[in-house]
Amino acid sequence: MSAHPSLELTLQPSPEGRAPGAPVFEVQDLQVEFRTSAGVAKAVNHVSFSVAAGECLAIVGESGSGKTATLLAALGLLPTPPSRTTGGKVLLDGVDLLALSRRGLRDVLGRDISMVFQDSLSAFNPVLTIGRQISEGVRRHRGLSKKAAHALSIEMLERVGVPDPRQRVDQYPHQLSGGMRQRAMIAMALAGEPKVLIADEPTTALDVTVQAQILELVRSFEDLSVVWVSHDLGVVAGLADRVAVMYAGSVIEQGPARDIFHDPRHPYTRALLGSVPRLRDPDRGDLVSIPGLPPSLVDLPAGCPFYARCDVRDERGLARRPELVTVAPRHEAACFAAADEARNHG
């Protein structure tokens, strides 16, 4: 279990000062399936989101909700088989990554878009030095010499605040502490000066103090568009401009971070935030856990995927799957009840 900073303390979304420009990175209607022994698991179902320049989008949801699968599939990093991307587009500056050749994709990865992973120990190759791995991608992209690459690695380590970069650069992953290694991984991801950084729960394995330092570090790169995947709402609140909530392989709500945290519309988001007023059980205080389990991805219900656990459900959710509809400015939710409410009040 990761340390979970108190929500009250950190529920202060960053100000919405940044104008939402044209999207730099855009996922449209992405669908991913996994072939498993139990059948075909629909891990990602018609997922769409976008990030503008300098914007940070957080994707939240519990494990198995399809967050990581979405991003890995978007960058062509999921092993095929067992996975298969059955539809959708992934646009980086208007170029569809899914339509690129292997070689074309390699030219983009690590240069225009790069990724930071959760477990820094297993994400580094144990037999190569940190320095080699930091500049490895850039060496190919820019045709750097060994010497220039080494210098770049030192510079990157310095930029992410690793002490003694000259010494650290020639060390192996297991010789660095967890926090240090995570910084080194961010250095590795940013070495190619990408426009977009995908971060897959990069702070989950770290303790709270180091977590805060890493968040601070990512925030310090102002022009960078960030997609930050997390199940930790405390971390997200301090970082994200916008939030997308995923459930059973679908985005069920997305909007400005402030709205999501202070005015969530989807019952799942409300439950996730622990602030849902319980209609049938008013005496019960803050909800800690959501009763029931997410549906099996192999056997998704025809209707709303949250139906079985929902406290505002009606027969519409049993028959049909709710679409994402605008419930407030730039704020969408995939819920019949939320849509009703928005219509009645708006």
Place this chain on the structure above:
Amino acid sequence: MGLVRFATRRLLLAIPTLFGLLVIAFVLANYLPGDPLARILGDVGGSDPVARATYEREWGLDQPIHERFWIYLQHLVTGDLGQSTLTRRGVADDLVEFFPATIELALAAIVVAGTAGIILGSVAAFYHNKWPDLVVRTIALVASGVPVFWLGIIGLQVFYLRFQILPGPEGRLGRGFDPPTHITGLYTFDALVTGDFATMWNAMSHLLLPACVLGSFFLGLLARMTRASMLEVLRAPHLVTARSKGVSARTLLQFHILPNALIPTVTVLGLAIGGLLAGAVLTETVFSWPGIGRYAVDAAKALDYQAILGVTVLIGAVYVVTNAVVDIIYAALDPRIRLGE
């Protein structure tokens, strides 16, 4: 620098192991059943107490065991392993004559088992659960499951008797060929260096079948090991990281997949050298290969205990040294071993 320190330490650690090996081998040889004196002196002399006492005094056999061990050690450091009662020569001279044949056979077997095992294992991993994987797994199972002597006989039946494309069990060279000038004692190598290609070719054709037979067990083992570790590395998270940086397919294979996947394979390969020397006993018998395995069998049958001891010490020493070398290679490949976890 970490590697030099590690290697020095590892080689120093091999010394007490070697000493322990000597002690155990000596004590075991000492308690071999049977009456070596009867063998040496013949039926008449063996039952004559005077002849026995004279011989015992001459060879120090009347001394207590630790005294005899001390005498043996003193001779050992000068390269004297005692006399063989079978060949009536120095055991050390015998070993120098017979060992190169075994080394040549074992090295050839390692080359066969290593290359084929690693290639087959990699192919199986890349085509995981497809037909090439199934074929490789079957080959591996058969190769490491079939006994060496049976495989040798079947090999001879097929390639020598039936198709007549390989020579029969006539040793290292065919009739009409003389051993090349002695440089290393490995005929193929010596013939190559002296430019005697006809002899080299003949030596290689004699080497091929015994090497395949001897290497078959480790071929199967290596194929399975390589397949398993390759599969593990192909699923490793750090491979996704490497791909996310857009490195070329060659870099991916050369620096990310192979170095990690071959670490366990190297260990097995090192242990194989020891195992091959032991396995050579059977292979050499089947193919009339004049190596140390046959020498050991003959010595054991004749209760030639100085020779048995000499072979045991030699093979044991090779085992200990290759183990140390494998550990050093392991450390060179894996910084976690070299620099401490």
